[in-house]
Amino acid sequence: MPQVLEWLRTAAKQVDEADRDLARCSAQLPASAADPALKGASTAANRSALWLAAAAVLASRKGPTRRGACRGLAAIAGASATTNLLAKSLFPRRRPAAELVPEHRRLSAHPRSSSFPSGHAASAAAFAAATAMESPAAGLAVAPLAAGVAYSRVHTGVHWPSDVVCGAAIGAGMAYATTRWWPLPQEEPAAAPVSTSTQSLVRGEGMVVLVNPESGNADPDVPAWVRRHWPAAEVVVPEPGFDLVPQLESAVDRHPRPVTALGVAGGDGSVAAIASLATRRGLPLAVLASGTLNHFAKDVGVDNPATTVEGARRGTVVAVDLSGVTVDGDPARCFLNTASLGGYPDMVRFREKWQKRWGKWPAAAAALARVLYASRPLEIDLDGERVKVWLLFVGNGSYRPKGFAPTRRPRLDNGLLDVRYARADVSFSRVRFVLAAATGALHRSRTYVQADRPRLDVHVHGAPVAIATDGEIRPGGNRFTFAAHDKALHLYRPAGSTAAELSRRAG
Template identity: 50%
Template structure:
């Protein structure tokens, strides 16, 4: 074995010297000065930080690419400079092998193997490719040039660059384990063919929440102008949205053709409840801050709403419900995304506060550490078994990835509840949960549990606050979660040739009609 390693190492050295010699024989040109400047610009990841900042100015996949790129560069840099270079010592190429115009004034003194610059460059390009292949077409040539510049300027052997590039690509690909890549922005769902065509919004009753999303923008007038035949309402402060919609529907002389809402997930959930009760299709206008349900549905702006309602294109979506038994009696609440008990609402609040700066999954990990540190265990019984948990998560539909942080739904009509919880009855359960999350092994940890069921009964030893779709519903001792039914939600059929010239927008912010 040692003899084989020795022969392999000598062959690599021969190739390295041959490559360096070939580069040394390249005539000196103005390109040499550019290579020196480029390789210096990539010191300490500065070049990639600047590129990431430029990419982050655009929302959607491009911004996610920038965030994943920065995280991957950090991981690759740590792996190469802190771990591998300290284990493997190798001399750098002799400066006199190259023409003076190509030499760096300050030659690095660390081990030559592997190349940290190459690792960072390829890590960034690979991460960008995972989120935005179009952007990677521009970034990849720059990354390849940076990697080659380490040979051109004589600070690395060819094998240093190859191994560094492999490490960088591996780190970026490994990020998918705890930061999943969403290949499609919209979840799958069964198409519903028999829904009314709401030309210019005729027959639609839509409730607009002007305080959702951008506080400086009221979308009411824009929606009224885009759907002139619709009945457009504004939410009334202090009044229940469900009651307001139900009252308007009951007062109409002609049955409404559809009901909808413009706002955040709480407002959309209210309209969904009314749609389910009255057997009406649902129109979703995303004007909230995060628009989780609209994103899963695949509706991003008012243009898509007009297209889908005018053409009568819709899909079937599940609406879940939770029956709460409180001191004031029993009541039912409908939910479109998720519900939770314990520390999970605080975890989500902190994650949403920090994710604009750090990205969703780094923010989630930081929020988990903070929340678990101050959380108190909750004693609950799931169906017939008692558990001590830090929090309980219930999703309307199966969330992905499995065995990790729930991120998105692949289907909107699977008829299942996604139930996940962290156990609090094991020694060092909080520390184990955080370490498992950071190591992308939460799914194999005994602290973590999950199941998928059509119905779930939860009993709490002491009254516990329950949250659904970002809103606190109150305290309850007993809860029954179930999939209450399905409604048809309008969504543009992207396979319809008539929409071919209307590309899907990548933004996530509330629209400004005509902007």
């Protein structure tokens, strides 16, 4: 132990000497136009105001940049708490003397808190690293500003260089830590076996394609796009307000030639409806994602229309699972992604009501808080076992991660349902659930249960409850039977990694 302490004292002395040498070198730099810029950047980053403004700019554009802004703010929250509430209390250190740097470079208010570590450097590194994790281009744009803020703390004489290095390390670590409860988007398509019976479609011969104009991001040029790539296909634009399946089925029945494939341009709801018809008819399906979110198409790797066209041209078809739910004995309704009971349908309703004003993620967070605060627990029999739950989640296939925010499916051919529920029959269940979700510790919480199973029977006691399938609220009931149908749906997709390559090239 004495040898260890002596080594630590020697190392600390060496770091202190290096800090003084580096700080002296910085102080001796000649005056330049960079001085007021660095001083202004250091001041602008007080209380993360600079990063809040940068996040607002990035969030104005949907997609990776908006996700990067949100992840960056989450990382800043963790980095600020770690540096200001924990590290500065545990490792008090005197700041450099103000006289060390020229007067024109000094800040008007010299900080009085512990010098170690630098909170400004931690926030800068956290925001830049987290943004880059979602959008490398946005991260590259933010990185010079973050580096400038970090160095400015030495340039203005309020931090030692080692304070900045350790603060930046904390910030980068916090950016990586966000993936524990907010995983990065899946880059490769979910694994699924290639079917042995394939039908090559070059011009769309024998194909009937339904184009849903009411999908969230429907493009009025989609029918023309389909006719341009598949000139021999029949394009069906359904009448609004009527069920999609009967309209497409009628077109299939009256088609002059035997129909060999179906296609659908729309969101997850449209794809799920047509997928049930394709499965019943034993026909492969070509998916042209044109909805708002297109979760299923992204997981399968066909969220870019060019991918589907290439798969049809090559005649490569993959077999994926398709799940269904029967409500009070009615005909089964298929779902591609998720089905849920309890608070989740209410959360979907509130999210859709608020997201036009607030944006998707703030609306989703507010909806979750609203539901957990106001909802009443469901008393259900889950495969014969009586439990009380706040919400029940059923996924088509096994999702990852196994926490509160399932986001991706590594495989779509295991024939299993992903069953998760938040228990309401333990003390302080809502508080414990929220804390466990926020800290990424749901897998160890008694309020959360997850299991994979091929079938699930649910009997809800009391009044009928609504069910949400693929984000859409459906009429409810009391008895629900969920079942996974192994490799029931056949989709056009290039074999191997071609789907991912095409998506990246087109995107």
